[in-house]
Amino acid sequence: MHEPTADSLIGQPVDALPTPALVVESEALEHNLALLATYFASRPAKLRPHFKSHKCVTLARHQLEAGSAVGITCAKLAEAEALVAGGIRDVLIANQVVGPAKARRLAALNRSAAVRSAVDSLVNLAELGEAATAAGVTIGVLIEIDIGMHRCGVPPGEPVLALASRIRETPGLRLDGLQAYEGHLVTHPDPQERRAKVAKAMEPVQTTARLLQDAGFSCEIVSGGGTGTYDITGNLEPFTEIQAGSYALMDCSYKKVSPMFRNALFILATVISSHQHFVVADVGLKGMGNEFGLPVIAGAPRAKPRCIAEEHLPIDDLPASVGRKIRIIPSHGCTTCNLHRTMWVAHRDILVDFWPIEGSGALE
């Protein structure tokens, strides 16, 4: 006897949800989607919203419907599989898809959709080419350039040209362009410095794109950018696509960097223990990301979460009795959504829908 069932909660107040529950406020979400769609409507660069921030296929469809979007970005193969299964036909995996078995899965996706991948090594090119040829498809790839984050990607310039030449020689592969992600700069706190640092970091991408074109290589797509840099990278040559993700739902960290977007995501929690100077809510590390710090309690500016335990959030200076529902804005939406299976949708405090989070958890 699990009660109440999900369907029976539609039309009920948000507070009727069993806790912890992940809730999206539809008006704030619509505001965020419209803001970015409008911004890119009149610009040459377009949006390719990042699935990793919410992992919900229904929300990805809303992002496409909002306009100015050419497709969806995602972080890994299993996310792309969820997107294609959900009817989305233009996907960029902004990451390396490594190993023969995964290469075959990627090739299989390209039978019914355009699913591109970032690449940065010869061994990976060989795997992808072999799988594509065996499946009778062509896989479009973007060469990833490391512009200072020092994660994946090759240095700009000659190493990119070398990979481009190999792609041209590899049956089953098609060079579609470049990826360069300024992940080390997207949340830089000072807006002026952020702008200057991003412009500087992207100079080698411009040079490399020219090198490629001069050598007769195609460079149709150049992908990068995030919620904190959409209005910087989105206006820089040669970028054609911006991979912003957090803008849709936001969190209390990104809100400081990009205040034009609204916090559309919260965790509904219940006070399960109440004491003289603190209370304890029923959500912790297993329902909330922690790597960007402590969350914020909506509507309670004096409340101070003390730490995030596994299943508890002790909160100082929040007078509340046992049973009270509270709304918690997490410090990182991406890792929070990854912990939940369902995203509840609320319109003015009434539950109107629930969306599966198909990509949640540690996908392979």
Place this chain on the structure above:
Amino acid sequence: MHEPTADSLIGQPVDALPTPALVVESEALEHNLALLATYFASRPAKLRPHFKSHKCVTLARHQLEAGSAVGITCAKLAEAEALVAGGIRDVLIANQVVGPAKARRLAALNRSAAVRSAVDSLVNLAELGEAATAAGVTIGVLIEIDIGMHRCGVPPGEPVLALASRIRETPGLRLDGLQAYEGHLVTHPDPQERRAKVAKAMEPVQTTARLLQDAGFSCEIVSGGGTGTYDITGNLEPFTEIQAGSYALMDCSYKKVSPMFRNALFILATVISSHQHFVVADVGLKGMGNEFGLPVIAGAPRAKPRCIAEEHLPIDDLPASVGRKIRIIPSHGCTTCNLHRTMWVAHRDILVDFWPIEGSGALE
């Protein structure tokens, strides 16, 4: 075309798994289960292994079969529901189950199993009593005492007696004893100090248990302890049950505190990008807990993980080419298992089984 399927991987080497994958080494697991079962075989206190550390019902059954265990501990109602659905009939929810709907779910569980709950407030007692009476069952409760962690629980002494009196007056409830968890001390680095601090912290539990008994209350169960204190709290009056969880799978943090247990858990990952001084593995915050720090790369003592990104682990000083499989021992097993849906079981590097992690994710 998702290949290979889970069944087809049985009998294959561990490295055949799509990554990231959570893997348990069966010999190390058996060592850990046998060590603690043997320890408690000759002692008055017994084990009630904590489900929250792995969230896998099959592993919980192995813990019971290993012996010296009276049942399973878990952290929340949905975990208890998974355990009862999996045939486990004696469960302690070491936490408060708050709200009328959850109280009804707890009462429903008690129709076919003994599922006790911790309590620390009058409002919660009323909810549980009402639900139990309506369902025609009795719910056994343990009064939680705060012995210094300052999370849930009431202070020792009179506040416990007051709750005990209310439990006696509440139809549908039965006072079974006390819970006192020394979570702030279980990983104290110095073993001697840990022992002294735990003994001191538990003195008020002894006093309170005597007060209860003198007042004619039952105190059959006194529950507490963890992997770092099983040989301290497990030998203290009046404890009857030890809630250790991490001992089964371990992690690289707990290994420093409790070296008698073996690391039985690792994440199989693939090197997806290789550079002169570092490589990048394909698992990050979405597949690995981070709150206890960086993980360890098995068999590579010089390798230094630099940080944990969402889907990437950059590792300095690990010479490895793209495609190489590596084994990562996470810093916290509990939050790592919570991110995975399947636990692969390996015996001497060959896959022999896979167990669902029924309790993973943010459960309600």
